[in-house]
Amino acid sequence: MKDSRSTSIFDGPYYLSIAGKLVATDAHFDVFNPATGEVFAKAPSGSPEQLEAAIAAAKGAFKTWSVLSYDQRQSYLDAYADALLEHRDELARLLTLEQGKPLKTMAEPEVDQAISWIRQIAARRIPVEIVEENDNHIVELHHTPLGVVGAITPWNFPVLLALWKVAPALITGNTMVIKPSPFTPLTTLRFGQIAQSVLPAGVLSVVSGGNELGPQMTAHPDIAKISFTGSTETGKHVIRSAAGTVKRLTMEMGGNDAAIVMPDADWQAIIPQLYWGAVGNSGQWCVGIKRLYVHSSYRNEFVAAFVEYARQQVMGDGLDPNVTVGPVQNKMQYDKVRSFLDDIKANGYKVVLGGEVDESRPGYFIPVTVVDNPPESSMIVQQEQFGPIVPIIAYDDVDDVVARANDSPFGLGGSVWGRDTQAAVAVANRLETGMVWVNEIHTQGIDIPFGGHKQSGIGTEHGHEGRLLFTNPKTVLIKK
Known part of the structure; x- marks a missing residue:
C-alpha cells in the first residue's frame, strides 16, 4: 500500500x-x-x-x-x-x-x-x-x-x-x-x-x-x-x-427547510448568512435553506441585495483557492437540478440571477439561480432541489407564513431571523421541525441533538x- x-x-x-x-x-x-x-x-x-x-x-x-x-x-x-x-x-x-x-x-x-x-x-x-x-x-x-x-x-x-x-x-x-x-x-x-x-x-x-x-x-x-x-x-x-x-x-x-425573515429583521446584515445557508456546498445539504420567505415590505430591496452578493462569488473547480461555489456532485443530481430549471422556465417564473446552464463547460456546474416570488404551488417551493437554486418568496402575515412553512411532508430544519428575539423564538417554536435556528444557522455540536420530524x-x-x-x-x- x-x-x-x-x-x-x-x-x-x-x-x-x-x-x-x-x-x-x-x-x-x-x-x-x-x-x-x-x-x-x-x-x-x-x-x-x-x-x-x-x-x-x-x-x-x-x-x-x-x-x-x-x-x-x-x-x-x-x-x-x-x-x-x-x-x-x-x-x-x-x-x-x-x-x-x-x-x-x-x-x-x-x-x-x-x-x-x-x-x-x-x-x-x-x-x-x-x-x-x-x-x-x-x-x-x-x-x-x-x-x-x-x-x-x-x-x-x-x-x-x-x-x-x-x-x-x-x-x-x-x-x-x-x-x-x-x-x-x-x-x-x-x-x-x-x-x-x-x-x-x-x-x-x-x-x-x-x-x-x-x-x-x-x-x-x-x-x-x-x-x-x-x-x-x-x-x-x-x-x-x-x-x-x-x-x-x-x-x-430529506428536508425542505424554510427560512423566515421577520418584518423587523435587519435584513441587510444577514444576507451573507442566508446566502451561504442556501448555497453553501452548492445547496447540497439536508438542512440547507430551500425556501426563503421575506416580508413583502422590503422584498424588492432584499432580492436586489441578495443577487448583488451572489454575483461576488466565484464558481469553479474547488481546488482553485479563489472558488467559493463548486459543482453539483454527480450527473444524476445535476440532471435533477436541471429539471427544476426547466420547470421554472416552462412556467415563466421570474429569474433574477442564473437560470441558464453553460452547455460548453465541462463538469456538473449549475449556476447559482435566484427565483423571485414563485407561487407556493411551484415545484421549486414544494420539492427539495438539493442544488444552488434559491426561491425568495414574499409574505405579508406571520401566521400565514408559518402555515406555509409547515405545509410540507418534511420537517428537518428551519430558521427564523428578526431583531425581536422573543418574537422570533415564538415563531420558531411553531415550526414543525426537528431543529430550528434563531438568528443563526447550521450551528452543530456534539451535545446538540439533531433529528427530523415527519418524513x-x-x-x-x-x-x-x-x-x-x-x-x-x-x-x-x-x-x-
Missing part, C-alpha cells in the same frame, strides 16, 4: 477494510471528478461475500471491543484521531476531487470538524443511573452496546457524516461496517484504511460497491442497527428492509439523546 504521511496527495490504490486487513476486489467502478465530469480514480466494488466477511468480522470483534472500558475505547479513538490528523491534507484534497466542494472553505473544515468530533465524543460517557434505592433493593439502569452497526452514508458530506456515526457507535462499545455512497467512496475508503493501523481488527470496516449492498446490510440478521443518511425515498426502502429483523434505526433524511427522519443524532440510540437500556434489580 502506498502511504502518504509526508504528502498531501494520495492517488490510490484503494482497498476495502475487512477484519483489520486491506482487501482487494476483482471488480472496480469509476469515480468522477464533478468539476470535470471525467473519471479520475477506480474504487473497489465489494462483493456480497466480502460484505458478509466484514459483518462476520465486526460480530467477532464486538465480543472483545464491547467489554473494554470507556477509557480503553477512548484511547483507541484518540489514536485514530491522531492518525487522521496526520493525513488531514490528503483527505481534504481527496474530498474536493470526488465531491467538488471548495478545498479551503468547505473540504478542510469538514475534515477538521470530523477529527475534532471523534476526540470530543470519545471523552463522553453514559453513566449507570440509580433509578431507585430503598431498604430492599437497588435498581440500576445500564446502557449496553447493541452489537454491529451498519452505516449507510451519503455523498454530500462523506467524511463528516460518516465519522459522526463512527465515533458514538464505537465509544459506546459497538462495532461498525460502513457502506459509502458509490458517488464519493474514496475518502471513506481512505479513512477506513487508516483505521486499520490503530483500531483492533474488525472494529471498523468499510465496504464500497453498488446499491445492491445496501439491502444486504439492512436485512442482515447480524446487524443490530442501521444508521442512515440519505434521501427520504431511499430511507423508506431501508425501513421496510430492516423491519424483518426489527433493527434499531436512526434515519436522517425527514427517525431518531436523533448527536447529544446525549443520540448517543443513547447506540445502546440498549438494561434494567438491573439487585436485592440487598
Whole structure:
C-alpha cells in the first residue's frame, strides 16, 4: 500500500477494510471528478461475500471491543484521531476531487470538524443511573452496546457524516461496517484504511460497491442497527428492509427547510448568512435553506441585495483557492437540478440571477439561480432541489407564513431571523421541525441533538439523546 504521511496527495490504490486487513476486489467502478465530469480514480466494488466477511468480522470483534472500558475505547479513538490528523491534507484534497466542494472553505473544515468530533465524543460517557434505592433493593439502569452497526452514508458530506456515526457507535462499545455512497467512496475508503493501523481488527470496516449492498446490510440478521443518511425515498426502502429483523434505526433524511425573515429583521446584515445557508456546498445539504420567505415590505430591496452578493462569488473547480461555489456532485443530481430549471422556465417564473446552464463547460456546474416570488404551488417551493437554486418568496402575515412553512411532508430544519428575539423564538417554536435556528444557522455540536420530524427522519443524532440510540437500556434489580 502506498502511504502518504509526508504528502498531501494520495492517488490510490484503494482497498476495502475487512477484519483489520486491506482487501482487494476483482471488480472496480469509476469515480468522477464533478468539476470535470471525467473519471479520475477506480474504487473497489465489494462483493456480497466480502460484505458478509466484514459483518462476520465486526460480530467477532464486538465480543472483545464491547467489554473494554470507556477509557480503553477512548484511547483507541484518540489514536485514530491522531492518525487522521496526520493525513488531514490528503483527505481534504481527496474530498474536493470526488465531491467538488471548495478545498479551503468547505473540504478542510469538514475534515477538521470530523477529527475534532471523534476526540470530543470519545471523552463522553453514559453513566449507570440509580433509578431507585430503598431498604430492599437497588435498581440500576445500564446502557449496553447493541452489537454491529451498519452505516449507510451519503455523498454530500462523506467524511463528516460518516465519522459522526463512527465515533458514538464505537465509544459506546459497538462495532461498525460502513457502506459509502458509490458517488464519493474514496475518502471513506481512505479513512477506513487508516483505521486499520490503530483500531483492533474488525472494529471498523468499510465496504464500497453498488446499491445492491445496501439491502444486504439492512436485512442482515447480524446487524443490530442501521444508521442512515440519505434521501427520504431511499430511507423508506431501508425501513421496510430492516423491519424483518426489527433493527434499531436512526434515519436522517430529506428536508425542505424554510427560512423566515421577520418584518423587523435587519435584513441587510444577514444576507451573507442566508446566502451561504442556501448555497453553501452548492445547496447540497439536508438542512440547507430551500425556501426563503421575506416580508413583502422590503422584498424588492432584499432580492436586489441578495443577487448583488451572489454575483461576488466565484464558481469553479474547488481546488482553485479563489472558488467559493463548486459543482453539483454527480450527473444524476445535476440532471435533477436541471429539471427544476426547466420547470421554472416552462412556467415563466421570474429569474433574477442564473437560470441558464453553460452547455460548453465541462463538469456538473449549475449556476447559482435566484427565483423571485414563485407561487407556493411551484415545484421549486414544494420539492427539495438539493442544488444552488434559491426561491425568495414574499409574505405579508406571520401566521400565514408559518402555515406555509409547515405545509410540507418534511420537517428537518428551519430558521427564523428578526431583531425581536422573543418574537422570533415564538415563531420558531411553531415550526414543525426537528431543529430550528434563531438568528443563526447550521450551528452543530456534539451535545446538540439533531433529528427530523415527519418524513425527514427517525431518531436523533448527536447529544446525549443520540448517543443513547447506540445502546440498549438494561434494567438491573439487585436485592440487598
